[in-house]
Amino acid sequence: MVSKNLKFLWVMVFFLSAGLIFLPACKKEGRKARSEIEEAALKQYVPPGEWDEYYLFMSGGHSGQVYVYGVPSMRHIRTIPVFAPYPATGYGFDKESKKMLGEFTWGDVHHPAPSETNGEYDGRWLFVNDNANNRIARIDLRTFKTVEIYGPIPNIAGDHGSAYITPNTEYSLFATRFSIPIPKGTYAPVEEYATRYKGIVGAVKIDPQTGHMSEGWQVLLPPFNYDLGDAGKKVSYGWAFWTCYNSERAIGKLEVTASQKEKDYIVAVNWKEVEKVIEQGKYEMIGGAKVVDASKVTGIAYFIPCGKSPHGVDVSPSGEYIIGSGKLSPTVSVFSFSKFIKAIENKDFEGEEDGIPVVKFESVRVAEVPVGLGPLHTQFDDKGFAYTSLFVESAVAKWRVGPPWDVVDKIPVAYNIGHLTAAHGDTVSPHGKWLVACNKLSKGRHLPVGPSQPESAQLIDISGEKMKLIAEAYPEPEPHYAVMIKRDLLKPIEVYVRGVDNKDPNAIWSEAEARQERKGNVVEVWAMVVRSYIAPYKIECEQGDKVIIHLTNIEEMRDEIHGFAICEYNINVVPDPGETVHIEFIADKPGVFPYYCTNFCSALHQEMQGYLVVKPKRIARMEKGLLALWKP
Numbered sequence: 033m034v035s036k037n038l039k040f041l042w043v044m045v046f047f048l049s050a051g052l053i054f055l056p057a058c059k060k061e062g063r064k065a066r067s068e069i070e071e072a073a074l075k076q077y078v079p080p081g082e083w084d085e086y087y088l089f090m091s092g093g094h095s096g097q098v099y100v101y102g103v104p105s106m107r108h109i110r111t112i113p114v115f116a117p118y119p120a121t122g123y124g125f126d127k128e129s130k131k132m133l134g135e136f137t138w139g140d141v142h143h144p145a146p147s148e149t150n151g152e153y154d155g156r157w158l159f160v161n162d163n164a165n166n167r168i169a170r171i172d173l174r175t176f177k178t179v180e181i182y183g184p185i186p187n188i189a190g191d192h193g194s195a196y197i198t199p200n201t202e203y204s205l206f207a208t209r210f211s212i213p214i215p216k217g218t219y220a221p222v223e224e225y226a227t228r229y230k231g232i233v234g235a236v237k238i239d240p241q242t243g244h245m246s247e248g249w250q251v252l253l254p255p256f257n258y259d260l261g262d263a264g265k266k267v268s269y270g271w272a273f274w275t276c277y278n279s280e281r282a283i284g285k286l287e288v289t290a291s292q293k294e295k296d297y298i299v300a301v302n303w304k305e306v307e308k309v310i311e312q313g314k315y316e317m318i319g320g321a322k323v324v325d326a327s328k329v330t331g332i333a334y335f336i337p338c339g340k341s342p343h344g345v346d347v348s349p350s351g352e353y354i355i356g357s358g359k360l361s362p363t364v365s366v367f368s369f370s371k372f373i374k375a376i377e378n379k380d381f382e383g384e385e386d387g388i389p390v391v392k393f394e395s396v397r398v399a400e401v402p403v404g405l406g407p408l409h410t411q412f413d414d415k416g417f418a419y420t421s422l423f424v425e426s427a428v429a430k431w432r433v434g435p436p437w438d439v440v441d442k443i444p445v446a447y448n449i450g451h452l453t454a455a456h457g458d459t460v461s462p463h464g465k466w467l468v469a470c471n472k473l474s475k476g477r478h479l480p481v482g483p484s485q486p487e488s489a490q491l492i493d494i495s496g497e498k499m500k501l502i503a504e505a506y507p508e509p510e511p512h513y514a515v516m517i518k519r520d521l522l523k524p525i526e527v528y529v530r531g532v533d534n535k536d537p538n539a540i541w542s543e544a545e546a547r548q549e550r551k552g553n554v555v556e557v558w559a560m561v562v563r564s565y566i567a568p569y570k571i572e573c574e575q576g577d578k579v580i581i582h583l584t585n586i587e588e589m590r591d592e593i594h595g596f597a598i599c600e601y602n603i604n605v606v607p608d609p610g611e612t613v614h615i616e617f618i619a620d621k622p623g624v625f626p627y628y629c630t631n632f633c634s635a636l637h638q639e640m641q642g643y644l645v646v647k648p649k650r651i652a653r654m655e656k657g658l659l660a661l662w663k664p
């Protein structure tokens with residue numbers, strides 16, 4: 033009994049003394065945490081009315097859109113509709129955007145790529161790829177609108193390794209993720225995959241003045257899955273790189289069949305040389321595109337062996353290092369561009385794939401950096417460090433680009449990061465400062481919203497030695513890649529200036545010009561919106577007529593927008609100040625259909641309305657008959 037009490041006493045003494053030792057430490061810890069929280073909050077805080085330092089353009093994945101945020105606040109500022117209709121801005125309802133969307137109502141945006149001059153963002157356009165329907169779109173950063181959609185690109189299926197831009201916006205790269213028999217429309221059983229299916233990488237040509245996209249070049253390759261790409265820069269200017277998996281040329285359950293070999297490849301394409309051989313006529317026309325067969329034309333493509341099923345390939349700011357992320361290996365492989373060129377000169381090859389040389393791994397590899405589990409993508413800062421996302425480990429690894437190629441810091445993210453983006457982090461001169469982790473899962477770090485949860489984006493301060501998690505946001509699905517651009521590089525317009533930005537011959541600028549005219553079965557309307565009326569206040573037509581409306585918003589101030597919707601006609605357009613949009617439809621439903629302004633614009637917004645009056649066929653015919661009788 034006594035001994036038991038004594039034991040209890042000793043235990044009490046131990047805990048009390050431990051408490052005395054630990055308590056002040058805990059208090060101190062608490063204070064430190066508090067100041068850290070305050071510091072983080074202040075770093076992210078952008079006072080109401082003030083501007084963020086960076087624009088963040090995030091891909092919207094299978095939502096088909098691009099989302100614009102401010103960094104560091106992580107406030108969502110804008111949605112830019114690209115591959116899917118978006119009634120909020122009238123996208124996909126007017127004639128031009130309908131035509132751009134064509135037969136598709138969705139896309140799968142993965143990689144936004146800003147236009148570049150000398151390897152730096154120049155703030156003119158943003159290109160994005162559509163992994164589903166093989167297209168590339170161009171957003172004009174003066175208006176934040178999609179102005180062009182190119183494609184579907186011939187011969188490719190699953191344009192994933194895209195829309196990377198070459199350093200002077202010569203090209204936007206593309207690649208086929210799923211090899212198919214080409215040209216499209218060719219039939220070949222899946223069992224003949226290894227022989228009759230083809231791999232293609234290539235590029236869409238961009239007019240350096242206008243941004244207009246047109247046919248570039250294509251290179252025919254073995255039937256692998258071409259995954260991600262990057263353009264060479266500085267020393268590697270003139271080259272393009274893509275990773276590929278399934279060099280096994282397998283079909284079936286790829287997670288097994290395409291994970292047999294220890295290594296797959298990065299394919300390096302000398303696009304300057306491709307330009308030359310095309311000029312020499314060394315190409316075939318396939319599916320309406322100029323295709324250079326890399327197994328017949330030498331010197332244009334080479335394979336670099338890379339750790340098992342690589343995902344991202346990223347070129348360092350100097351252009352010297354090509355970093356491959358083997359998603360199934362715990363390391364990233366760093367290849368030297370100058371060693372690669374030497375290997376080609378010395379014919380230092382370890383094999384070939386359909387006649388295309390495979391350069392010797394040991395001759396080009398300079399480092400294997402043990403970043404951690406599931407490396408996917410890499411970005412760079414201004415101090416010679418790289419940041420690699422680790423999907424399996426749910427972390428970002430910071431490592432030194434150069435000897436001793438060591439990992440210097442690691443930060444956990446929540447959870448399962450895909451891409452990451454640093455300020456100007458894929459250009460020749462990254463800014464450092466900020467990094468955003470684009471995570472696939474958020475698993476209840478927010479108010480519950482049902483079984484499916486949003487993705488998450490975490491803002492990380494990379495200005496110091498240690499990475500610091502600052503804030504998180506829940507972007508629209510699904511952020512793959514994103515780019516961060518300094519705010520002063522962009523010069524968005526305030527209004528469409530009459531005669532400058534709006535040279536539309538069908539624009540009208542006063543109520544007096546509002547009218548409708550009939551030519552056969554076509555009723556053409558010149559209309560305008562302004563606070564707070566729509567002119568004309570009625571549009572009259574007959575059932576079955578084609579109605580064309582040229583609608584101009586004659587406002588001259590930024591943000592004074594009006595919508596124009598017609599009830600039950602599935603129409604809603606939203607012209608910006610000074611902009612003219614065009615609507616075309618068949619008035620197939622008889623009756624009276626109000627039209628109104630959808631954008632709450634003024635105190636008398638509700639008064640902004642009018643009527644589409646569609647005369648039934650029966651009455652129209654009867655009237656015509658009577659008229660004929662009366663004037664024989």
Ligand code: K7E
Pocket residue numbers: 142143192260343408409450451511512513
């Ligand atoms: Cu890694 Cu499509 Cu660039 Cu998604 S891809 S994460």
Ligand code: CUA
Pocket residue numbers: 561562563564593594595629630631632633634637638640
């Ligand atoms: Cu115009 Cu509401």
